[in-house]
Amino acid sequence: VRIDATQSISSSRRTFLRTVTGAAAFPGLRSLAGADRPKKTVVVTFGGGARDDETFMPDGQENIPHLLNELIPQATFFSQVVNRGILGHYVATASIVTGVYETFNNFAPVPPDNPTVFEYFRKDGKRPATDCWVVAPSNGFARIGESNHRAYGPGFGAGVILPKRLLTAALAGGDRERYQHLLRDNYETPLYAPPLTGTQLELNRMAEVLKLSVDDFAAHARSLASPDEMSVFVARQLMRQLAPSLLWVTLHDIDVAHSGTFSLYIEGIQRCDRLCAELWQAIQKDPEYANKTTMFILPDFGRDSDIDSGGNGFQHHRTGDQLSRTTWMMVLGPGVRQNVVVDRPVESIDLIPTLGSLLGFDARLSRGKPIAEVA
Amino acid sequence: VLPSQLVARSFEGYPPQARQIAANHIALLKRLPLGFLPLLLRELIGYDWKFPAERREMDGQLAYLTSLGPEQLAKAMEVFSHLRLAPALEKTDWVNSPSIFTEQLTAHLWSTHQIDAFRAGAVAYIEKSSAALPRQELPAHRLGIAVIGQGVHDNQYRLFRKLRPHGEYYTRVKAANGLATLLDVLKKRAASYPMPYGHWYIDGSTSAPPIAEGATSISYASLSGPRAVLQTRMRKFYEATVFDPEAFRSGMAQIQPEEIGLDAARDPVLARFQLSLLTEGSGTQVFATTFVQWAAREVWRRAQPLTVFARFGQRQRENPMNVLLAEAHRPPELDPQGSLIDADMSAYYTWVNQQRLAGAEKAAFLVWFEDHQEAIVTGPEFRQGKQSDVSTDLRDLVALIASAK
Numbered sequence: 001v002r003i004d005a006t007q008s009i010s011s012s013r014r015t016f017l018r019t020v021t022g023a024a025a026f027p028g029l030r031s032l033a034g035a036d037r038p039k040k041t042v043v044v045t046f047g048g049g050a051r052d053d054e055t056f057m058p059d060g061q062e063n064i065p066h067l068l069n070e071l072i073p074q075a076t077f078f079s080q081v082v083n084r085g086i087l088g089h090y091v092a093t094a095s096i097v098t099g100v101y102e103t104f105n106n107f108a109p110v111p112p113d114n115p116t117v118f119e120y121f122r123k124d125g126k127r128p129a130t131d132c133w134v135v136a137p138s139n140g141f142a143r144i145g146e147s148n149h150r151a152y153g154p155g156f157g158a159g160v161i162l163p164k165r166l167l168t169a170a171l172a173g174g175d176r177e178r179y180q181h182l183l184r185d186n187y188e189t190p191l192y193a194p195p196l197t198g199t200q201l202e203l204n205r206m207a208e209v210l211k212l213s214v215d216d217f218a219a220h221a222r223s224l225a226s227p228d229e230m231s232v233f234v235a236r237q238l239m240r241q242l243a244p245s246l247l248w249v250t251l252h253d254i255d256v257a258h259s260g261t262f263s264l265y266i267e268g269i270q271r272c273d274r275l276c277a278e279l280w281q282a283i284q285k286d287p288e289y290a291n292k293t294t295m296f297i298l299p300d301f302g303r304d305s306d307i308d309s310g311g312n313g314f315q316h317h318r319t320g321d322q323l324s325r326t327t328w329m330m331v332l333g334p335g336v337r338q339n340v341v342v343d344r345p346v347e348s349i350d351l352i353p354t355l356g357s358l359l360g361f362d363a364r365l366s367r368g369k370p371i372a373e374v375a
Numbered sequence: 376v377l378p379s380q381l382v383a384r385s386f387e388g389y390p391p392q393a394r395q396i397a398a399n400h401i402a403l404l405k406r407l408p409l410g411f412l413p414l415l416l417r418e419l420i421g422y423d424w425k426f427p428a429e430r431r432e433m434d435g436q437l438a439y440l441t442s443l444g445p446e447q448l449a450k451a452m453e454v455f456s457h458l459r460l461a462p463a464l465e466k467t468d469w470v471n472s473p474s475i476f477t478e479q480l481t482a483h484l485w486s487t488h489q490i491d492a493f494r495a496g497a498v499a500y501i502e503k504s505s506a507a508l509p510r511q512e513l514p515a516h517r518l519g520i521a522v523i524g525q526g527v528h529d530n531q532y533r534l535f536r537k538l539r540p541h542g543e544y545y546t547r548v549k550a551a552n553g554l555a556t557l558l559d560v561l562k563k564r565a566a567s568y569p570m571p572y573g574h575w576y577i578d579g580s581t582s583a584p585p586i587a588e589g590a591t592s593i594s595y596a597s598l599s600g601p602r603a604v605l606q607t608r609m610r611k612f613y614e615a616t617v618f619d620p621e622a623f624r625s626g627m628a629q630i631q632p633e634e635i636g637l638d639a640a641r642d643p644v645l646a647r648f649q650l651s652l653l654t655e656g657s658g659t660q661v662f663a664t665t666f667v668q669w670a671a672r673e674v675w676r677r678a679q680p681l682t683v684f685a686r687f688g689q690r691q692r693e694n695p696m697n698v699l700l701a702e703a704h705r706p707p708e709l710d711p712q713g714s715l716i717d718a719d720m721s722a723y724y725t726w727v728n729q730q731r732l733a734g735a736e737k738a739a740f741l742v743w744f745e746d747h748q749e750a751i752v753t754g755p756e757f758r759q760g761k762q763s764d765v766s767t768d769l770r771d772l773v774a775l776i777a778s779a780k
């Protein structure tokens with residue numbers, strides 16, 4: 001039953017993409033030639049998956065015009081990405097980052113148990129600390145850049161920037177009222193909202209890294225519409241100033257769905273759609289990144305179906321049903337086949353070994369397998 | 376404590392009726408595995424405040440389990456008996472705090488990758504125990520009514536997109552006094568088929584709800600006092616230096632109706648139900664549209680009534696949680712268009728939850744875009760996936776859904 005349900009989801013996505021974008025089935029395996037190997041990688045994950053009903057189904061396509069019309073025609077699209085782990089956003093993102101289904105408490109401020117992609121990348125490649133960064137939506141993700149694994153851990157991780165915390169620190173003197181829309185919280189429990197306690201020291205350090213004064217950061221933030229917009233702004237600033245080889249951005253606006261407000265959930269999807277396209281455009285315009293960057297976009301998992309009586313439709317991801325476990329991934333960049341669909345199932349933990357093949361590190365403790373179509 | 380060590384005194388902390396039922400079934404309870412029993416007790420401990428339909432189901436479930444011979448019971452409990460439980464779980468006070476145990480068990484099952492097996496076992500168990508329940512004839516077909524879009528003048532959103540395949544879409548509905556017309560249906564059904572908690576009016580508008588004689592009424596506006604008390608408590612959690620989600624949940628679960636100003640003396644069952652909407656629902660404390668959707672879902676699921684009338688109003692605009700929780704201290708800015716989209720999806724979910732109940736094949740459901748000409752109706756008398764552009768009086772639609780067989 002599980003296989004049938006999962007394949008049905010995959011088949012619907014494939015059919016729809018073939019209709020809308022003319023995407024073809026993947027023609028066969030081929031390894032990337034040396035010249036095609038990316039020099040830089042950007043990964044975008046959606047915290048708070050978007051269901052097919054609101055994206056790839058006919059009624060949903062109006063919400064993702066940029067993904068459908070601009071990105072998918074340039075991408076290899078994996079229609080069946082299964083997450084067999086815990087469906088909580090921090091622990092699920094940590095599982096993608098380590099390539100192992102992590103089992104810690106989703107709401108605990110703990111590092112992953114297994115080495116992260118950033119540690120593999122930096123240790124094997126002898127990369128400096130400035131070469132990989134994470135931009136994450138809330139304090140709950142503060143420890144995602146570095147595991148507590150004995151063979152890796154401290155000193156080998158990525159820098160983690162939490163834009164909301166920076167903004168809080170920048171507004172320490174007051175004036176929070178005008179920025180309330182950027183300090184919105186995570187709704188994963190009725191009231192899960194880690195305290196935003198940015199420090200001036202941290203802010204000053206970030207201002208130095210981003211080459212952006214506190215005043216300029218606050219002034220620019222005022223023109224942004226949501227936390228995800230702020231995350232993408234920070235990511236682009238990092239690209240301009242440090243040009244990291246590995247950049248990981250997690251978007252989270254969609255997760256407003258936990259409040260039960262369908263219209264806000266839809267707005268979150270539409271914003272993610274636009275921000276992904278903007279990020280890809282920024283990559284193409286930046287000489288440090290253009291034509292040498294691979295971008296991966298994937299939700300961390302899905303959301304509950306309308307039909308499962310144990311859930312409440314789009315609001316949560318608690319049932320563990322196939323719709324909440326099965327999502328998709330698109331890959332764009334030099335050497336990646338364009339406008340093709342891969343039907344076979346892959347797992348979200350396969351991403352890290354795939355990056356290992358592309359970037360030349362050994363994700364030796366990962367439980368996933370390299371995805372041959374893009375590795 | 377293990378199930379086999381239970382005695383009647385173990386349940387002294389339970390309310391009177393629940394205690395008596397536990398004592399009457401002590402031999403059965405001792406034979407149930409720890410991976411299952413606390414889940415049953417979580418339902419049993421609230422027996423005194425359950426709706427009649429829930430009590431009937433609990434009685435039926437216990438009768439079903441009692442009827443099983445040793446081998447049959449072992450087979451029915453097979454999945455739950457084979458769960459690998461953490462020793463710490465056995466040490467919790469699962470008899471008196473089965474909800475906390477259940478929450479910890481759920482986390483354990485997720486982290487040990489046993490949740491899928493548990494889920495499959497639970498679905499199979501519910502199917503079998505439900506099938507053993509004696510079928511109860513309904514005095515009339517079930518009817519759901521949803522009114523959406525209060526205060527929206529112009530709308531570009533394509534309404535009823537989820538419901539259209541299941542019903543007939545009317546584009547030219549004449550609806551003078553539409554709200555009164557629909558409320559009259561509720562009143563007449565409540566008078567014709569009187570039954571405790573059998574007819575409900577759920578209101579999410581900002582004004583005081585109309586009186587729906589004979590029906591059980593709940594509303595977002597009339598719960599503003601309890602919501603304000605609850606919001607103050609939630610804000611304290613939110614503003615604490617360290618936020619502990621588990622402590623937050625436990626704290627919410629332990630709140631008594633009287634503590635937030637609910638009148639438990641007048642109707643303890645309804646007071647407990649309202650408390651559960653506000654403490655167990657996500658978003659129900661701050662968004663009127665979410666409150667109505669969740670309330671309608673829970674009413675169908677738990678009370679299993681004949682009639683549900685859900686009127687969706689306008690929710691406050693999105694803001695950071697601390698601002699949302701300060702609703703009582705400032706007049707919230709409202710979002711009519713967003714509320715319409717929320718309510719459109721919520722009406723679909725209200726229909727889905729109606730369809731889960733016995734008698735779904737005869738049930739009728741109507742959604743009306745308040746003060747506009749659009750409506751959709753589902754039921755055996757109506758065509759599925761069809762559109763009617765003929766001028767139609769709402770009273771004629773009401774006559775059809777009220778008389779549907």
